Amino acid sequence: MRSPEGGPRLAELQRRFFALVVAADGVTPALRRAALSEGDLDALVVGDQRRDAVGRLEIYAGMYFHRLLDVLGADYPKLAAVIGQSAFTRLVRDFLDACPSQHPSLRHLGARLPAFVERHLLSDERPWLADLASLEWARVTVFDAPDAPTRTLEGVRGLAPEAFPELPLPLIPAHQIVVVGSRVEEVWRRIEAGQAPGAPSTGRGRLIVWRQDFIVYHRVVDVAEVPALELAAAGATFGALCESLAPGRQPEDAARLAWETVSRWLLAGLVTA
């Protein structure tokens, strides 16, 4: 369909232009795929002796890829460190081809990368890469998750004893639980310390990722802490947490165990008021 001025209508022009700019293999192969000649492109875009039409589109194609590569490199620095820059660049090319950005903000560009890594060839040899990516994405997510007031250990200690059973334990919005199939936090820590990444020990587990005072932390969730976190997420009170620990224990032991867990959360700023 032609526009009144000649040339394609706006929608058609934008579709063609976009396809050429985002093509993973470059402008010229994308033209060929679309059965367009350079002459066809010249009929759309003005080139000159300084830079022909293809060369001008290549500026956009290069800027597109490098801008998005930079963003993903900043979101996934440890993944990039493990596989190396050239493999990371290839991964990003594959990723953008399969999962083009669907959100106006670059902040969300990397959301689908962990799942993509899981089914990428890279995972054949190192199936734990997707876990490392999940950890990094959780860190990105909690970085700017909603703020919430937190309860302090002192504040809770100051409560009347009879208030404890009914004390709710809602966790802050700026936390995530990441289920992992190996100990990728070891790899993360070694890279952070400037050491060789190595490979993680095997072992399923969970990581908790959270933000306290604008800093993002993560740590391994203890096996005994897993049900406590699930209860807290389901809105349980301190009393309910004690009850869950009661079977096979003296009531004082159950209460002490519950308090150990909760005070650890309070110190970490994980419990919201």
Next chain:
Amino acid sequence: MKFPNLGHGIGLRPPHYPQVLGGVVPTPGLDWFEIISENFCEPGGNPRHVLRAVREQFPVAMHGVSLSLGSVDPLNERYLDELARLADEIEPAIISDHLCWGSIDGHYAHDLLPLPYTDEALAHVTRRVLAVQDRLKRRILVENVSSYVAFRQDAMTEWEFLAALATQADCGVLLDVNNVFVSAHNHRFDARAFIAGIPRGRVGQIHLAGHSRNGDLLLDTHDHPVLDEVWELYRFAIATHGPVSTLIEWDDDIPPLDRVVDESRKALAICREVGLGAGRDAQP
């Protein structure tokens, strides 16, 4: 009709957050800050914290890169909601985005892609600017972009397009003087004709930035000080349009805050040389 003249400001960028949180106060060359709206749309954490601290001391402008005003996709309502929420919280002096498109069929290039300057595109962008202004309940500024391609089907110049858009949508123009310079070089048009072609009273803000050379073309890289020729063009712009809010954009190889403010002071000095004084409205 008139847009507030905030004086001379700089873009708020992450390398400067610690210094900003340490406490910055207005000084000559640092009258206000501009934020990239998308970087503050998420509800919590350090970016919002920094922004609140800045807003206590300074007027703030919200500058977006994702409205995709020229796209044939529907306007992204969720993004507009986020912008409206952010605007409710920080009460920006100015809201702006670009004369460009960056998305199609729900996919985003995260770039400021140029439009063909046709009647079809003009009618389309005019409708969209009107819709955005209705939604945000205020007039916005639309910025000219740097571009590396022009379309065969162009029926008017970029400045004719922008001038018609400003008049028909009753919006303002964010005149990026560096972008005018870059595009004028890349497409061989007269930069002064562009600036003179924008109707008086429509320029609500000016951007200044550094660019770099790529072979025979210029790229809008924002990784340098402002070049001499762009300063000359700025002098011409304020002599033509009067004093307007002026902002230094520095987005890559970002130097310390004071260095960016120095650059902003150069703009202030030119304002004084042109006889426009410190060139800003009294602050509320």
